[in-house]
Amino acid sequence: MIKVNYSNKPNTFSGIWIPFGVGLGFLFVVLGIFNLVLDNYILHIITVIGIYIIAATSLNLTNGYTGLFSLGHTGFMLIGAYTSVLLTYKVSLRAAYNLPSLPTLLGGANYQWPFLPALLTGGVIAAIVAMIVGYPVLRLRGHYLAVASLGFMIIVTTMAKGMKSFTRGASGIQVIPHYSNLWNVYIWVAITIFVLWRILQSAPGRAMLAIRESEVSAQSQGINLMKYKLYAFVSGAFFAGIAGGLYAHFTRSIRPYEFSFSMTFFIVIMPIIGGSRNLFGPALGASLLIAMRYLLKPAEEALGVYGLVELIYAALLVSVMLWRPGGILGKESRAK
Amino acid sequence: MYGASYIYQQIFNGIVLGSIYALLALGMALVYGILGLINFAHGALITIGAFCFYFLLFKFNLPFVLAIILTISLGGFVGFLSEAIGYRKLRGGPGLSLLITSLGIYIFIENAIKLLISPQPYAFFNPPFLNRIINSFITFRVIDIFIIITTIVIMICFGLFVKRSKIGIAMRGIAESVETAGLVGINVNQVITWSFVVASAIAALTGFMWGAKYGQISYNMGFMPGVIAFVAVVIGGIGSIPGAVLGGFLIGLIQIFTVGFLPLGWSVYRDAIVFTLLIIVLLIKPMGILGRRESM
């Protein structure tokens, strides 16, 4: 018989805040030490990992916990990235960068939104879009949902390419203010994991798990399927929007096709490889895959074998599916 | 506004593109019908077919017909391999694991090509006879006619195969019930392998068509046509092979019309329009145009 560790009951006030406080303290002490000890290149990688942790963890809310396989997550990241960028972009720079149609939203020539409200707005807009798209699309089952959400991603990227007066089309936006750093990225990592943890420890999270396990049963126990599917999809989209905004303000340049299929593939396989039924599985997958990418990149360039990283990712994915379907942190749970 | 000749030209172009989609959708529908799998790896066969033909004809200077035959065979073989390695063990497990695995196989093949051949696109030269331009009421090249005729021939052969041959009937039987098929004595594994081989062989051939038609091939050329082929299956009606073909032609026409008749800026949206159409169809008629109602 398989034992699953779920009995820890954090459902008291101190049961929530003590573990979170300890975890948060530990995280930032470690980051502080890293910041002192490690060089900038490695800190850069750690920051990128943080951004992907937010993306992968939030995607896992639908793909892992609710059993809705979405391939549209980067669409929401794109929305978050563009929204926050357009808000933080200096009005005076807009004309210079050929973005004339942009509303000057609040303030004069040198005004620009502060980072936090811009970032939050990006997340909220992504969530609103998820609400609108989710209502029709989430009625579809497994495979259809995968293709429809992939279609959503493609629609979003082509729109970003097509609406030139807002987005500068395929050439993308450069000289984005550099706001994201190790600290605010990891604050958002902590927030994402905390909120997801709370969702999973309360009624909505249990409803999502129920939907994954058996829609028939969930329904007959009073769980409104659409409501909780939307709940998962929209919360996931919000954090995707945040991840997108952090990403844009970290790399300082974005182009529509950055957010298309290959990024989707990375983010989708992170939870699967790390373990999609564990709160920290996606984070582990993200760390592993991104670290691997930075490790192998020099080799790839030196040898001139482009595609090596993706090739290894794909082989890893197929191997995990065949031999360890629960992922690295997953317990073998193929009981029938 | 538009002359008759322009309109016919667009329709013709739409049919050529639609032929390619229809052939892809054919194989996709076959595999989906049997395994319930959206085979993302189907798109990779297009790339494999295109590069295989390119090397055989231009690097090894094989005769055209032989190059085509070898391309098709290689496609079939890759289909066989992917089923044997990737999917067989996962059958009967959670439905999504097949889908995720097919994503993995797609990315694997795509990057294997990128790594082994080139990350840069190749110019695809046609054998000269295919490039001859014919100017009449509408303008076209011999390759266009080649695509249309090949498509028709394949469809007829495929139709006869599925309708008449023992294995074809077994494929339809398995699509209805794997369990019953096993009961009456059908070797289910063998038939499933065959359907992958047939679908992949056809997809490899479309790779050649794509290259010959558009003059450029690259490691990631197969993704979009592969996904669009599945959209064609859904729009036409899951479980219906004629539906898949119809869906393929419909999407081909719509994409060409998007570019041909809408204002210039709209051509960017041609893929987006396909998916918008998909979502609309799924909402209004979830079973597709010719689809049967799936039982509970």
Added chain:
Amino acid sequence: MLLKIEKIEICYGIIPAVRNLSLEVEEGQIVALVGANGAGKSTTLKALAGVLHPRVGKIFYKDKDITQLSAYRRVPLGIALVPEGRQLFSTLSVKENLRLGAYHSNDKEFKERLKEIYSIFPIIKERENQIAGTLSGGEQQMLSFGRAIISKPKLLLLDEPSLGLAPLIIKEVYKTINTIKMTGITIVLVEQNVKMAMHIANYMYVLEAGELTIQGEPLKLMKDENIKKAYLG
């Protein structure tokens, strides 16, 4: 002995459906398995057909151990099943259904056998090109028989052939079963309709909650008061 089951136990996942069951079938006989809903009759039959495999125990066919042999390999050995609820390929035509029944023979052999089947079931011939799903219940049952017999079985497994059919048609079906028996095919019959089964069977096994309770020749059992009880409980 054509068929011998030795102490099998079969589970659906972890649901035990049949326990410690042993039975024997002699060549040329009709052996009936009867019992209430969920007693394990159909499960036993599925194990004989190879859809399910017992976790414990063995099945011998012509003295050969076939316990773990998969279903499609049993058909060429001469074991065919007429499944519960007929399970035709409802989107295929009548002829195509028969073609799949004769999957192990080539086109020429198929044509010959098709003639034989049509002579046994003339009604099927009339419907040759009709889609199986559009046949009436009785016709579907006949086609289901035809699809099984066309593989030239020595052992025919019938799973609730009267289920969901009108009384008059049930009589037809049982006449057909008798005809099939005359051709020398051994039959294992699973039936809820005990009276019908009693009329036709040479030997009966009564199952209850996955275990064998009573067995014997129908004439003897008919007098047994326990049978009636076994039915209502």
Added chain:
Amino acid sequence: MPVLLKIEGLSKAFGGLWAVQDYSLELPEGKVIGLIGPNGAGKTTTFNLITGMLKPNSGSIKFNDVEIIGHRPDQIASSGIARTFQLLHLYGSLTVEMNLNISYHVHLKYRFIDALFGLPEFIKEEKRMNDLVDLMLELFELKKYRNIQASTLPYGLQRKLDIARCLVAQPKLLLLDEPCCGMNNVEVEKLSSLIKDIQSKFSLTMVIVEHRVPFIMGLAEYIQVLDHGILISEGPPDKIINDPKVIEAYLGVENNAT
């Protein structure tokens, strides 16, 4: 006793075949009735109609005097109808405790903000849930399996868990669909006494579908017999067992139609 569930003229057809035809039932609060009949008689279909999983072609179902036809299954469940399934639909890869927790869903009214910060409302309701779940684990002797994956439990315990989680939902009406499917006689007897126990403890109103006649005779005060979707007989157990129509449906006595 007030009538809890009132069904009138309920009919459902699948592709032209009547699965349930003109079915009626008046179920007073606190009563247990049994629904029996051969395979395919329409018992499970009736349950699916009551719980909103299927839409009837005609008829009316009133629960607590409210017409529930057209309501979604989750709305019907929230109004106080719980059911088990013949083929178990447990949340297989979740723990036993989680299976029970999920069933309490309809009673949790806190907002997400309460859950997020662990506010009193959240803690109070979750505690209530945990207490009830503990009670059920005790009652159904599942305590030591609390942290075990539901799908790895032995079959008899899975059946028990299915009933236990229905009770966590604190339903006004409980529908049991073949609760002893796949059990041997000893297990059936145990289950029977357990259900009797619970019934008297919580004075539950129940409809039980079952084909094991002794089991149902011991539990139900009133029995309905379905055959081919039609109600062929109803009444107290001793009347049913001697009804020739019932014996015919079960034993399949030859019809004298010719």
